[in-house]
Amino acid sequence: MGPLKPNLIELILGLIAFFAVFATLTKVLLPRIEKTLAEREEVTAGTLERAEEFRLEAQRIHAEYQAELSAARHEAAQIRQAAHEEGATLLAAVRAEGQRAREELVAAATVQLEADRVIAEAELREDVLGLATELAGRIIGEPLTDVDRARAIADEFFANTEANAKS
Template sequence: MLNLIAEGAPQNPLIPDTAELIIGLLCFFIVFGVLGKMLLPNIQKTLEERHDAIEGGLERAAEAQAEATRTLEEYRAQLAEARHEAARITEHAREQGSAIIAEMREEGQRQRESIIVAGHAQIEADRRQVTTALRQDVGRIATDLAGRVVGESLEDAARQSRIIDRFLDELESQAARS
């Protein structure tokens, strides 16, 4: 094949000259070696930093998510506890309110009963007082009338008392029969 090239045969443009091929390969390996020694570590370092940043970011995000989830669960637990406590306090307040209402009703009943008893006692005392005053007035009027009818004075206290008592007893017996 070398003979064909030297003799002036037409050269195939797709097949390079051997010297050019060797120089091209040598330059390629030199550039590749320089780039591999100088640029590849920097590229590798940058890729590792990006990988660490991404992985670290994901880990931090996962930790933040886990912390947020824990905090949310704590808040939910606290909220549930607060609701339970509020319900317990409300129920306790209702029970106390019911107890106070029942106690006030009982106290009202006791006061009502004592007022009724005091009223009955007062009425009875007033009735006795009125009855006594009425007896005295009726006795005095009856004595005056009897004295006028008989024409003599009935001022004797013992006689007057006996007459008044007998007269009132007769009136009460007649009232009881009717």
């Protein structure tokens, strides 16, 4: 009765117990295991399908975002271009206004300078006439009282000086 020659009753009882456990496992436990594995497979497949749906939805949203971003960039470029053109137009208008104001100021200053020159020339002629008359009176030793004659001489002198200056 060793391992090579087992006891027949023990062998039969062991085989009966083995087949009973095997039958129980096959009938009760294995269907439950298969059911659990099928449920897990179904859940996993459902999760994968949902994940694929989420991925597709995310791609769609990303594409919409990129399209909106591109449209916003395009609109911003148009706004920048319009602002640049408007700024150039305003700058040209301001420059034209400044040029016109400068020309008006130059014209007014030229008129004022000409008027001041005429006034200064007239005052200088009177001062020169007075000084010349006084100097001539000192040279002669008597005051000169013929102002009209002195004025005629001074006017003739100034006319000659202007004629020489122009030629």
